[in-house]
Amino acid sequence: MTTGILLVNLGTPDAPTVAAVRRYLAPFLMDRYVIDVPTWVRALLVYGIILPLRPRRSAHAYQRVWTDEGSPLLVNSQRLMAALAPRFPGVPMALGMRYGNPSIAQGIRQLQASGCDRLMVCPLYPHYAMSTITTVGVAVHQAVRTIGFAGTFHIMPPFYHHPLYVDALAHSITPYIPSLDYLLFSYHGIPVRHLKKTDPTHAHCQRVPDCCHHASPAHATCYRHQCVTTTLETVKRLGLSPSQYGLSFQSRLGKDKWLEPYTDATVEQLGQSGLKRLGVVCPAFLSDCLETLEEIGMEAQAAFKAMGGETFTLIPCLNDQAHWVGALHEIITASLNDGGMLAPCLGDLKG
Numbered sequence: 623m624t625t626g627i628l629l630v631n632l633g634t635p636d637a638p639t640v641a642a643v644r645r646y647l648a649p650f651l652m653d654r655y656v657i658d659v660p661t662w663v664r665a666l667l668v669y670g671i672i673l674p675l676r677p678r679r680s681a682h683a684y685q686r687v688w689t690d691e692g693s694p695l696l697v698n699s700q701r702l703m704a705a706l707a708p709r710f711p712g713v714p715m716a717l718g719m720r721y722g723n724p725s726i727a728q729g730i731r732q733l734q735a736s737g738c739d740r741l742m743v744c745p746l747y748p749h750y751a752m753s754t755i756t757t758v759g760v761a762v763h764q765a766v767r768t769i770g771f772a773g774t775f776h777i778m779p780p781f782y783h784h785p786l787y788v789d790a791l792a793h794s795i796t797p798y799i800p801s802l803d804y805l806l807f808s809y810h811g812i813p814v815r816h817l818k819k820t821d822p823t824h825a826h827c828q829r830v831p832d833c834c835h836h837a838s839p840a841h842a843t844c845y846r847h848q849c850v851t852t853t854l855e856t857v858k859r860l861g862l863s864p865s866q867y868g869l870s871f872q873s874r875l876g877k878d879k880w881l882e883p884y885t886d887a888t889v890e891q892l893g894q895s896g897l898k899r900l901g902v903v904c905p906a907f908l909s910d911c912l913e914t915l916e917e918i919g920m921e922a923q924a925a926f927k928a929m930g931g932e933t934f935t936l937i938p939c940l941n942d943q944a945h946w947v948g949a950l951h952e953i954i955t956a957s958l959n960d961g962g963m964l965a966p967c968l969g970d971l972k973g
Contacts, residue, residue: 623773626714626738627954628729629703630758631746631909633719634693638684644677650721655757658819667876680912687915695911699746701942702909702950709951714738720758727765739773741766742958746908748787749848750780751812752820778957782848783855786949791852792859793945795903798937802901804866804892807856808918809849809906811871811880817846846881852905868892872904872922873913889922893929900926903937908946910939 635646651657651668659667684693691697699717707715714736718729733741743762747754759777766775781787795805814828821827826840827847833840834847841847853869872885885902892900902922904914914936923934940946 623740624714624736624738625740625742625958626716626733626736627710628726628733628741628743628762629699629706629715629717629746630726630729630743630762631695631699631717631719632754632911633721633723634695634911635681635684636723638681638688638693640677640681643681643684644673646722647677647680648673653721653753653757655752655760658752658813658816683912683916686920687912693911694915695909698909698911698939698941702746702947705942705944705947706950706954709947710954720761725765726758726761727769730762730765730769730771734769734771734773741771741773741775742778742954743775744778744954744957747906748780748782748852748908749809749845749906750782750820750843751845752816753812755780756820776957778954780848781953782852784949784953786952788852788855788859790940790943790946790949791903791905792856794940794943795856795860795901795937798901798935799860799862801899801933802935803899804868804897804901805857805860805862806885806888806892806900806902807849807853807867807869808872808885808902808904808922809869809881810904810913811874811884812845814879814881817844817881820844849906856905872917885918885922886925889926890929893926893931896930898932899935900931900933901935901937904939907939909941914939 633646633650635642648668651672652664654664657664657667687694689697703715703717714733716729716732718724718726720726730741743758745755745758762775817827820843821840822843823838823840826833826838827844830836834850850869857867868888870883870885870888871881874880874884902918904918907914919936923936926934
């Protein structure tokens, strides 16, 4: 049996143009695990409201961060794979994007052509969410069926509290701590209803007071609990007191209730409070991308300074930092040895 490793990230447009952004956003926003409403409602929202307006704004944002090499997320993902591959001698490795190019199907075909009959799918997301881990599992399942891949595939589980991931995250933050008054952990947001949908007990998330801090089977698929856990484990290693850090959620879409507190409002409040030196780290993103470089590094920085803040530091994502590459090698190796998992989404795959 020959095993291949498929690294999977979210995806990116092929170019920072309105047309390319529209092509990228359409399948992303029409994913029922991203906007989880009936298909006709989702189509009305996406094609009637979002796509006529958002691609122009998003294209401008992409233009602000695009590099000579291309999209930051794609470039950083490729660099991570290039740094990781030598640690797996003789093991074929490919990169696939959930949306855009190279696609998951292209990655699987590449591994199949290399003689692989077993796939270890490694979503580049530390935390579980149905808009990340679940939809990757669904896409892999569909691609395998379409391609006619006769082997097996397994999905690496979330590693939000893996000691090596937390150590790598803390290691990346440590050099910045002396120049900061406060550290904000900004995670990608999700609609609150997603927590309830992925709660297998149907009685814990958002129903039990202080639910993230009370043990429950729901935590295995609770995005908020996992973000809280990553934060607490990291600040423990950094030696920060509760007054020196905070947690917030960014990148919300639409008018539904999303996880709070919101990053944009939090950054403004910190500036208004008289805080002078703010650092922001984005642990849900392993590769710097539009959401870190533009939304936080540019927009949030401008908001903080407009409210009286003086210095704003965006702490880079783990990208291809050597400490992180070594940690990811060990995390993938452990998953290869124990067979990975059938992702929490697999009950949905027939839908």
